[in-house]
Amino acid sequence: MPRFAALLLVLVALAGCASQTPTLYTLAPVAGPVRSGGPARIEIREIGLARYLDRPEIVRSTSDSLVALDGNERWGDPLVSMFGRVLAENLGQRLPNALVFGENGAISVTPDAVVEIDLQRMDVDARGAVELVAQVAVQRGGRTATRSVRVSAMPASSGMHDIVKAMSKASGELADAVAAMLA
Numbered sequence: 001m002p003r004f005a006a007l008l009l010v011l012v013a014l015a016g017c018a019s020q021t022p023t024l025y026t027l028a029p030v031a032g033p034v035r036s037g038g039p040a041r042i043e044i045r046e047i048g049l050a051r052y053l054d055r056p057e058i059v060r061s062t063s064d065s066l067v068a069l070d071g072n073e074r075w076g077d078p079l080v081s082m083f084g085r086v087l088a089e090n091l092g093q094r095l096p097n098a099l100v101f102g103e104n105g106a107i108s109v110t111p112d113a114v115v116e117i118d119l120q121r122m123d124v125d126a127r128g129a130v131e132l133v134a135q136v137a138v139q140r141g142g143r144t145a146t147r148s149v150r151v152s153a154m155p156a157s158s159g160m161h162d163i164v165k166a167m168s169k170a171s172g173e174l175a176d177a178v179a180a181m182l183a
Contacts, residue, residue, distance in 0.1 A: 024076035025058060025164045029089040030172030034096060035183040039112035039140060042100045042182065044088055048118035048135075049080045058160065061124040073160045083119060083171065090175030091115075095182060113140040113182055117174075122167060129154045130163060132170035138181045149177045 053059055056078075057069040075082060084102050092100045101107040121133035132151040137144055151173040155166040 020072050022072045022074045023160070024074055025160065026076045027082055027086045027164065027171055028168045029086055029093065030168050030175075032090065032094050032172050032176045032179070035094055035179050036097070038095045038098055038179070038182045040098055041109055041111045042091060042095070042098050042113045042115060043103055043111035044084055044091070044100065045103045045114060045116045047080050047084045047087070048116075049083075050120050053079055053119065053122060055079075058164070059123045060160075060163065061126075062121075070160060086168070086171055087115075087117070087175055087178070090172050091179055091182075094175060094179040098182075113138060115178055115182070117178075122170070124155075124163060125152075128158060130166040130170050132167070132174060134174055136174075136178055136181065138178065140182070145181055147177065147181060149174055 052062070052067050055069070056074045057071060058073050058075060059067060060070050061068045077085075088100045088102055092098065099107075099109075101109075101111075116137040116139075118135040119132075120135065121131055123131060125131045130153045132149075132153075134149045135146065136149055137146045151170040153166040153170040153173070155162040
């Protein structure tokens with residue numbers, strides 16, 4: 001009987017150490033204003049991503065020197081590829097006459113325009129708002145236009161589901177700025 005009790009105690013201890021299954025999130029496309037004109041074929045180059053964002057866990061917030069993560073709330077895809085995919089969907093909706101494709105995708109045609117993005121920030125600030133900061137370059141017809149974009153979106157609550165929805169909204173607003181540069 002003591003052996004059985006010891007075995008049971010070990011099993012209970014191990015069960016207590018087991019981690020929860022993570023909750024996975026994804027950015028979603030967000031509709032925006034449709035624009036006419038623009039190039040027929042748009043290539044999105046691989047997104048540059050700030051190193052603190054390049055992790056499976058979702059960065060909830062940053063302060064002067066602290067990065068806060070939610071251990072069990074993670075991206076369902078690497079953020080860099082997910083952000084590029086959603087940006088392509090958002091741009092395709094905003095520029096319906098264009099074919100928008102990623103640099104590393106299956107399509108290999110010569111683009112009429114190239115979009116490059118360096119995502120420098122996408123987290124929650126001290127006010128509770130999602131802050132997205134990016135540098136954008138659009139190459140078209142031998143010319144390059146650059147722009148800094150700063151977007152703020154207030155989540156409906158402090159829950160991760162609402163934070164990710166606000167991140168999706170901010171990503172859509174970034175797509176609005178890129179579409180304006182392309183049109």
